[in-house]
Amino acid sequence: MKKYFKTSGLAVLAAAAFLTACDPEIDAPEISKGDADFTRYVAIGNSLTAGFGDGGLYRESQLNSFPNILAGQFKLAGGGEFTQPLFSEDQKNGSGYLKLTGFTAGGSPIITRIPADAERPNTPALPGGKALTKYTDPVNNLGVPGMSVKGSATPLFGAINPYFERLLEPNEVGTKSYQQVIGESNPTFFTCWLGNIDVLTYATSGGVASPANPFSGITDQPTFNAVYNSMITNLVKNGAKGVVATIPNVTLIPFFTTVTVPLVRAAANNAPLYITTDTGVREADSNDLILLTTQAAIGRPDNVGGNTIPHGFHPANALTDAEVLDKAEVGEIKDATIAFNNIIISAANANNLAIFDVNAFFQSIQPVDGKAVLVVNTVNYTPAFISGNLFSLDGVHLTPRGYALVANEFIKVINTKYNAKIPTVNVNAYNAVLFP
Structure with a gap:
């Protein structure tokens, strides 16, 4: 058994050497600067x-x-x-x-x-x-x-x-x-x-x-x-x-694109969302873009004229102009x-x-x-x-x-x-x- 393994090992080494010698050379991908100069x-x-x-x-x-x-x-x-x-x-x-x-x-x-x-x-x-x-x-x-x-x-x-x-x-x-x-x-x-x-x-x-x-x-x-x-x-x-x-x-x-008007409305049982634009307050639609940073303020309970009104869900407490990028x-x-x-x-x-x-x-x-x-x-x-x-x-x-x-x-x-x-x-x- 000992002789068998020794001979087998030599055969493997010889075979490996033969296969290595026969392997085709694999060229590395060519790298070139072409007409550019990347010196600085x-x-x-x-x-x-x-x-x-x-x-x-x-x-x-x-x-x-x-x-x-x-x-x-x-x-x-x-x-x-x-x-x-x-x-x-x-x-x-x-x-x-x-x-x-x-x-x-x-x-x-x-x-x-x-x-x-x-x-x-x-x-x-x-x-x-x-x-x-x-x-x-x-x-x-x-x-x-x-x-x-x-x-x-x-x-x-x-x-x-x-x-x-x-x-x-x-x-x-x-x-x-x-x-x-x-x-x-x-x-x-x-x-x-x-x-x-x-x-x-x-x-x-x-x-x-x-x-x-x-x-x-x-x-x-x-x-x-x-x-x-x-x-x-x-x-x-x-x-x-x-x-x-x-x-x-x-x-x-x-x-x-993360905080969308449809998503906000869906989370509020489809309640209308109101925004402030240059021309006044109106209902928001899907073409108006709510800023990501506005998310935490939506629905905030604000005191407006002695009444608690959730921010964005009433014309009297609409999202501000700075909180929304309106479609215009x-x-x-x-x-x-x-x-x-x-x-x-x-x-x-x-x-x-x-x-x-x-x-x-x-x-x-x-x-x-x-x-x-x-x-x-x-x-x-x-x-x-x-x-x-x-x-x-x-x-x-x-x-x-x-x-x-x-x-x-x-x-x-x-x-x-x-x-x-x-x-x-x-x-x-x-x-x-x-x-x-």
């Missing part, structure tokens, strides 16, 4: 570029930003280092963020705010929020939460927005615009996803613009056109190539989005740049008859709140999986436009909303 990749944009998610900017969200994912793939084709204004490990909570900590007996999510730990002590708050830890070294990810096309041309924005203020030297705050920062960035390749804040701020405020905030309304088209084209001119002035992204229809995100305001936003996207596409074509039509992409992944149309390795992706894998707990920004999906779409248009062969990433390897 710079990302231009707002919160979606910065990696904002779950209602905040924090270290983990920054590490999962789509530009950081892209930069990792670009390195495979000779791309250079990519620096982000990361919060330190000691201040990893950044500006604070939302976390899913459980569910009520009725199945509603319990969402808890994790406090910020990157706020500068003994520093007055800016109009846009508390001052955050400074990061004034050169960076490649220039994503600034809250940055609009209109705001990018305004030096004062640095004295208003804490995320932009933290990137500026003290003497530059209020004197240096985002456009100037872009002009100094000198990329060899760039992505530019800017413009949705020019409608989103108005939308998430229920279509209410504040007279005290010049950036709270929908940006006028001449301003958007002039500033956006100036920005693209700055980016390509030294021969850089890049990708511009269009603005998605913001009314399709969970912030506006939805129309304004859709019209502005179309106009802005035409400007973006025209600027890209004029400069021979690649275009990632984010608006068309998000339109294409809307569920059909309640079923997901985007399925990646058996995992469904939809715009549904929490369960859809795409959107984070604020209902506006993406999960790491959502950002990875966006990164892959950028890669696809880069490969097509610039004859490159950049591999995509496994989106399912990234986190969606984490359950407790």
Whole structure:
């Protein structure tokens, strides 16, 4: 028996050696930069570029930003280092963020705010929020939460927005615009996803613009056109190539689609729901969009003229204008989005740049008859709140999986436009909303 096993073992080894020698060589997928130069990749944009998610900017969200994912793939084709204004490990909570900590007996999510730990002590708050830890070294990810096309041309924005203020030297705050920062960035390749804040701020405020905030309304088209084209001119002035992204229809995100008029009415035994619009109080219909943040206020027992009236269910205590995006305001936003996207596409074509039509992409992944149309390795992706894998707990920004999906779409248009062969990433390897 001993001799048998010895001989058998040698036979197996010999057979293995023979089979190995006969195996055909499997070539690794070819990786190529094509006509692009990723030596200095710079990302231009707002919160979606910065990696904002779950209602905040924090270290983990920054590490999962789509530009950081892209930069990792670009390195495979000779791309250079990519620096982000990361919060330190000691201040990893950044500006604070939302976390899913459980569910009520009725199945509603319990969402808890994790406090910020990157706020500068003994520093007055800016109009846009508390001052955050400074990061004034050169960076490649220039994503600034809250940055609009209109705001990018305004030096004062640095004295208003804490995320932009933290990137500026003290003497530059209020004197240096985002456009100037872009002009100094000198990329060899760039992505530019800017413009949705020019409608989103108005939308998430229920279509209410504040007279005290010049950036709270929908940006006028001449301003958007002039500033956006100036920005693209700055980016390509030294021969850089890049990708511009269009603005998605913001009314399709969970912030506006989770708490619907039919669902609210059904939960209240089909009682009529009343909303306040520019023209007065009326009954809501399915074309009016209730903000996600309004949910807790619906049905609240308010004292109105000595009577207790549930909020939203009587004309005398209708949902306020700021709590609902009525159908007229939805129309304004859709019209502005179309106009802005035409400007973006025209600027890209004029400069021979690649275009990632984010608006068309998000339109294409809307569920059909309640079923997901985007399925990646058996995992469904939809715009549904929490369960859809795409959107984070604020209902506006993406999960790491959502950002990875966006990164892959950028890669696809880069490969097509610039004859490159950049591999995509496994989106399912990234986190969606984490359950407790």
